[in-house]
Amino acid sequence: MLEIKNLHVKVGDQEILKGLDLTINTGEVHSIMGPNGSGKSTLAQVLAGRESYEVTEGEILFEGKDLLELAPEERAGEGIFLAFQYPVEIPGVANTYLLREALNSIRKYRGEEPLKHVEFGKLAKEKMDKMGMPDSLLRRSVNEGFSGGEKKRNEIFQMQVLEPRLAILDETDSGLDIDALKIVSDGVNALRSPERSFLVITHYQRLLNYIVPDFVHVLVGGRIVKSGGKELAIELEDRGYGWVEEESRQAVNN
Amino acid sequence: MSIDLEKLAEQEYKYGFFTDVEQEIAPKGLNEDTIRLISNKKEEPEWLLEWRLEAYRHWLTMKEPRWAHVKFSPIDYQGISYYAAPKKKEGPKSLDEIDPEIKAAYDKLGIPLDEQKMLAGVAVDAVFDSVSVITTFKEKLAEAGVIFCPISEAVREHPELVKKYLGFVVPRNDNFYAALNSAVFTDGSFVYVPRGVRCPMELSTYFRINAENTGQFERTLIIAEAGSYVSYLEGCTAPKRDENQLHAAVVELIAHEDATIKYSTIQNWYPGNAEGEGGIYNFVTKRGRCVGRGSHISWTQVETGSAITWKYPSCILEGDNSVGEFYSVALTNRRQQADTGTKMVHLGKNTRSTIISKGISAGHGQNTYRGLVNIGKDASGARNYTQCDSMLIGDKCGAHTFPYIEVKNSTAQMEHEASTSKIGEDQIFYCQQRGLSAEDAVSLIVNGFCKEVFRELPFEFAVEAEKLLSISLEGSVG
Numbered sequence: 001m002l003e004i005k006n007l008h009v010k011v012g013d014q015e016i017l018k019g020l021d022l023t024i025n026t027g028e029v030h031s032i033m034g035p036n037g038s039g040k041s042t043l044a045q046v047l048a049g050r051e052s053y054e055v056t057e058g059e060i061l062f063e064g065k066d067l068l069e070l071a072p073e074e075r076a077g078e079g080i081f082l083a084f085q086y087p088v089e090i091p092g093v094a095n096t097y098l099l100r101e102a103l104n105s106i107r108k109y110r111g112e113e114p115l116k117h118v119e120f121g122k123l124a125k126e127k128m129d130k131m132g133m134p135d136s137l138l139r140r141s142v143n144e145g146f147s148g149g150e151k152k153r154n155e156i157f158q159m160q161v162l163e164p165r166l167a168i169l170d171e172t173d174s175g176l177d178i179d180a181l182k183i184v185s186d187g188v189n190a191l192r193s194p195e196r197s198f199l200v201i202t203h204y205q206r207l208l209n210y211i212v213p214d215f216v217h218v219l220v221g222g223r224i225v226k227s228g229g230k231e232l233a234i235e236l237e238d239r240g241y242g243w244v245e246e247e248s249r250q251a252v253n254n
Numbered sequence: 255m256s257i258d259l260e261k262l263a264e265q266e267y268k269y270g271f272f273t274d275v276e277q278e279i280a281p282k283g284l285n286e287d288t289i290r291l292i293s294n295k296k297e298e299p300e301w302l303l304e305w306r307l308e309a310y311r312h313w314l315t316m317k318e319p320r321w322a323h324v325k326f327s328p329i330d331y332q333g334i335s336y337y338a339a340p341k342k343k344e345g346p347k348s349l350d351e352i353d354p355e356i357k358a359a360y361d362k363l364g365i366p367l368d369e370q371k372m373l374a375g376v377a378v379d380a381v382f383d384s385v386s387v388i389t390t391f392k393e394k395l396a397e398a399g400v401i402f403c404p405i406s407e408a409v410r411e412h413p414e415l416v417k418k419y420l421g422f423v424v425p426r427n428d429n430f431y432a433a434l435n436s437a438v439f440t441d442g443s444f445v446y447v448p449r450g451v452r453c454p455m456e457l458s459t460y461f462r463i464n465a466e467n468t469g470q471f472e473r474t475l476i477i478a479e480a481g482s483y484v485s486y487l488e489g490c491t492a493p494k495r496d497e498n499q500l501h502a503a504v505v506e507l508i509a510h511e512d513a514t515i516k517y518s519t520i521q522n523w524y525p526g527n528a529e530g531e532g533g534i535y536n537f538v539t540k541r542g543r544c545v546g547r548g549s550h551i552s553w554t555q556v557e558t559g560s561a562i563t564w565k566y567p568s569c570i571l572e573g574d575n576s577v578g579e580f581y582s583v584a585l586t587n588r589r590q591q592a593d594t595g596t597k598m599v600h601l602g603k604n605t606r607s608t609i610i611s612k613g614i615s616a617g618h619g620q621n622t623y624r625g626l627v628n629i630g631k632d633a634s635g636a637r638n639y640t641q642c643d644s645m646l647i648g649d650k651c652g653a654h655t656f657p658y659i660e661v662k663n664s665t666a667q668m669e670h671e672a673s674t675s676k677i678g679e680d681q682i683f684y685c686q687q688r689g690l691s692a693e694d695a696v697s698l699i700v701n702g703f704c705k706e707v708f709r710e711l712p713f714e715f716a717v718e719a720e721k722l723l724s725i726s727l728e729g730s731v732g
Contacts, residue, residue, distance in 0.1 A: 048687050052679075072686035081687075088684045092702030101698065102688035109689065141702065158688065 001026045001063060001197050002047075002166060008057035009039075009046055009222075016042045018222035019058070024166070027194040031208055032201045033233060034219035035241045040201045041085060043219070044170040047199075048082040049075050062166070076102075077109030079165030083155040083172050090142040095154065096124060098142050099161055106162060127160040131187055149180040156187040167191070168199045173207035185210030205237035218244050225251075269491035269522065273359040273464050280337035286310065289437055292337050296406045296440075299413060302420075309426040309436030316430045322593040323622040323654055324562050326535065329500060336438045338468040339382075356382055359462070377402055379443045379459040381472060389443075391455060398454050400484075401446040405473055408444035415446055419477055423506035423543045423570070431502040431564075432539040435471045439504065442472035447482040447513075456712055458487040469500040476506070478513035480546060485516040487715055490523050490559070496532045498561060503538045511546030511573065516554070518711050519567075520719055523559035525726075530589030530618075533561025540567035544576035544602075552579040553596065554710040556719045558726040561590060566624065568597035571605035571633075578607040581707040583719070585700075585726050586619025586651070595625035595656075600633040600666070609640040612704050615651035616727060622654040631662040638667070644674040645703050647696065647727075697724035 002024040009017040016039045024030050034040050046053045047060070049072035060067040062078060070078065090098065104114040115123070124138060131153055143151050152172055159167055169188065173181055188198070188211050200211055208216070208230060216232040217224045220241065225248035226232065236244070280291055289310055293303040318329070360380060377391035379402065395402050401412060409416050426436040443459040461472060478484055490501075501523060507515050517540075526533025536559075542551035553567035569578025580596035598607035613621040627638045644653035653674055661668065677699055685695035701708070701720050708716045 048683075050683055071691075072683065073689050073691050076687055076689040084684065084687075088678065088680045090681055090684070090699055090702055092705035093698055098685065098688065098698065101690055101694070102685070105689035105691070105694070162688070 002199075003061040004058070005060075006058040007043075007046070007055065007060065009042055010054045010056050011042065011052065015056070016053075016222055017046070020219075020223055022217065022224060024197050024199060026197055028215065029192065029198040029200065029211065029213045030215045030217065031211075031213035031233065032199065032217050032219050032224075033203070033205070033236055035245075036203070038219045039222045040203075040219055041170055044082055044085075044168050044199075044201055047075075047080065047168055048072055073105065074109065076162075077106050081159050081162055081164030081167045083152075083159055083167065083169045085170040085172075085174065087143050087151045087155055089144045089146075091144050093142050094139055095142050096121075096138040099124065099158055102158070103162060124161060127157055130160065130190065131157045132183055133157060148175040149177065152176055152184055153180065153187075156184050160187060160191060163191070163196075165195070166197045166199065168201070170201050171203060172200075173202055173204065181207065182210060205233045208233045220245050220248055223248075269524070273355055278337075278339050279335050279468065282335045283332045284310075284334070284336060284438065288336050292438060292440060295337060295339070296409065298406075298409055301417065302409060305420070305426070306437050306439075309433050310438075312427045313430065313433035313437055316427075316433055318430050322564050322624075323620065323656075324564065324591040324593050326498070326562055326591075329498075329535065331434075334500060335468045336471070337440060338464075359464070360460070377455050377457050379404060379457075381441050381443075381459060381461045382464060395453070395455070395457075399448040399451055400453050401444065402457050403444055405442045405444040405475060406440075408446075408475075412444070412446070415477065416444070416475070419475055419506065419508055420473075421506075422508060423541045424504050424539050429539060431537040432504050435473060435502050435504045435539070438469075439471045439473035442474040442503070442505075443476075443486075444474070445476040445484060445486060447478045447484045449479040450481040451479075452482065453484040456485050456487060458489065461488060461490040469502065471501075472503045474503070474505040476515055476517070477508045478510060478515050478549075480511040480513060482510075483514045485518070485712060487518040487520070487712065489520045494524055494527075494532065498526075498533060498535055500535045500537065501560075503540075505538070505540040505567075507540075507542030507551055509542065509544050509546060509549035509551050509576075512548040513546060514550040514552070515542065516552045516710075517542070517567070518715060519553075519555040519557070520715060520722065521555065521557045521559050521563070522722055522726075524561075525559050525588060525590050526561040528588050528617075530561070533590070534559065536560035536563045536565065538565040540565060541570065541597075542568070542578070543570045543572060544578060544605075545572050546576070547573040547602070548575045549573050550577040550579075552577075552581070552710070554581040554707060555583070555594075556704075556707070556711070556722065557582070557584040557592060557594060558722050560592075563590075563592040563594050565594050566596050568599070569607065570599045570601065571607065571636075572601045573605075574602040575604045575606075576602055577605070579710075580607075580609045580611070580625075581710045582611045583614070583704045583707045583723070584612070584621055584623075585614040585616070585723060586621045587616040587726055589618050591620045591622075593622040593624055595623045597626040597628070598638060599626075599628045599630070600636040600638070601630045602633060604635040605633055606636070607638045609638070609642070610706050611640075611642045612707055613642075613644040613653055614647065614700055614703070614727075615644070615653050616647035617651060619651045620654070621652065622656065624656045624658075626658040626660070627668065629661040629663050629666040629668075633663050634665045636663065636666045638669065640668075640670045640672075642670075642672045643703070644672075645700065646674070646676045647700075693724075693728065697727055700727060
């Protein structure tokens with residue numbers, strides 16, 4: 001589904017990703033872990049199409065299409081969803097309004113008829129209940145005055161409504177207490193299917209107790225330096241990132 | 255952002271067409287004979303001609319105000335024609351007698367003049383250059399005792415009301431443009447709502463400038479007797495031309511005891527092209543007097559058009575417990591300039607006013623909020639709340655705020671909030687990631703920003719205003 005080859009990315013003058021390779025097949029859940037500043041969020045933003053990140057080398061294929069040729073909204077239409085680390089506030093725009101516009105824009109991109117108000121209302125209500133969110137959050141302005149946990153929950157709620165093919169979760173666990181973490185994880189797990197893939201970016205292993213990945217990758221210095229199964233995450237939790245960094249330095253020197 | 259700016263900038267102003275009708279146009283220039291000609295065309299009584307002439311003589315002694323934060327080249331007042339009217343047969347106006355070209359023009363503007371086709375519950379007065387071509391639902395309104403007609407007709411049919419109230423709020427010598435308007439005003443709407451009557455429908459006037467090298471000088475007068483209610487809306491468009499055209503209107507509102515007047519404007523005059531050529535100079539004086547106790551005047555304006563906007567819809571709160579409100583969205587894109595705001599003058603006790611102003615600047619637009627809140631010495635218990643927000647889109651535009659506060663009574667309560675924000679790349683990207691185009695994202699965010707004002711508009715017009723804002727923003731994202 002997703003194929004990243006030798007990806008180099010610059011922000012301003014600084015190169016953040018330095019030849020990243022990653023392949024995600026349909027139905028798989030991958031986790032990217034790594035220390036602060038290793039380029040985890042940069043990867044998420046580049047996949048979603050953020051303009052301020054400059055791809056200097058490499059390619060990204062999504063379902064065989066050249067992703068880098070597509071505008072952010074086209075990528076959304078193709079089925080890429082990013083749950084933001086810091087969801088923005090949009091004053092005066094009702095949560096439900098943005099979401100309906102979003103869903104119908106995506107449907108239009110796919111040549112489908114827009115969903116009627118009533119149908120959308122039913123869908124939103126159903127997903128809202130699943131996420132244990134009060135109805136009032138639908139009518140409130142997008143993320144305005146939401147607590148940290150509500151914002152993250154809102155991201156997962158949007159994901160449930162938009163039903164992406166590839167969902168990227170950028171540190172969705174940060175700032176969540178254990179109850180919220182569980183609700184968010186349940187929301188994600190409910191969407192796991194053989195047709196859908198996930199890229200879960202996290203600093204801590206904790207989230208992976210709830211969203212159990214098929215593969216874990218360690219991102220250090222702009223490259224994936226180690227990959228493994230879910231047990232790698234536990235090892236990282238115990239030993240920190242130092243030893244992986246050391247291993248990768250030695251590999252470069254040799 | 256990956257948007258074809260050139261292409262977007264071209265889908266400009268969709269109301270820029272010209273209607274080819276046989277016109278009667280007064281020779282260019284302004285002197286006492288011009289005024290006599292207008293007065294004669296309108297078959298006005300002698301007192302009104304005198305009233306006009308006095309205004310004109312006073313105007314000659316006045317200078318164009320230059321304190322507004324706008325730039326424009328001098329206006330040649332002798333280069334304008336002050337009267338333009340489609341030629342028509344004599345006699346009462348019915349729909350069949352309207353020139354089909356004019357009817358077609360209004361259809362194209364989305365304002366069908368056919369009563370069956372119209373929005374239910376909205377009566378329209380259609381003013382084409384200097385004359386009103388039709389007023390719909392007049393009979394139905396008359397049943398409720400409401401008078402809704404062109405002001406030139408009111409001069410003939412209801413002279414006692416016009417004589418009593420014309421200039422009651424905006425005196426002839428009030429300011430340069432008001433004086434000019436008083437001398438040469440041609441048409442506009444007249445509304446009278448009798449005591450205790452709730453006007454059964456929305457009233458609206460649709461102003462269209464069509465002829466070349468003319469100015470439009472309309473005059474609107476709305477009187478709400480004790481305990482009455484009326485909601486009125488005006489809309490405005492003009493053809494695309496390279497020359498600037500002057501629109502200098504005067505609107506006067508009078509609210510008696512416990513009466514309410516809601517006055518909404520959707521102003522979409524031709525804004526000029528991307529280089530700032532052409533467009534309407536919209537120099538307007540709008541003011542209401544809350545003369546009665548507990549009276550209420552509310553102004554809502556959505557200003558998206560015009561090359562230059564200079565207007566301050568104001569309230570004089572004379573009656574105790576009277577209320578004044580001003581809700582404004584002003585958008586400047588391309589090279590547009592707007593200097594707009596309000597004056598709230600508190601004279602009566604326990605008077606209250608609310609000001610919500612939303613300024614949006616895009617392209618090379620310059621947007622200024624200018625407001626005065628004046629609490630008189632007898633206005634004990636007066637309260638004002640002002641909220642003044644500016645949004646910038648891009649880095650070549652400007653937002654300016656000039657709030658003036660004068661308080662002469664120590665019991666007054668004043669609240670003032672102001673903010674300036676730049677539309678966030680983050681916000682746009684967030685919406686794009688969810689599937690919206692950058693253009694749709696901007697219009698969604700801007701509409702959200704304006705929500706507090708839009709919800710003051712009658713429902714149908716709120717939808718219209720949102721669409722208009724989106725169209726006016728086209729080409730603003732880069």
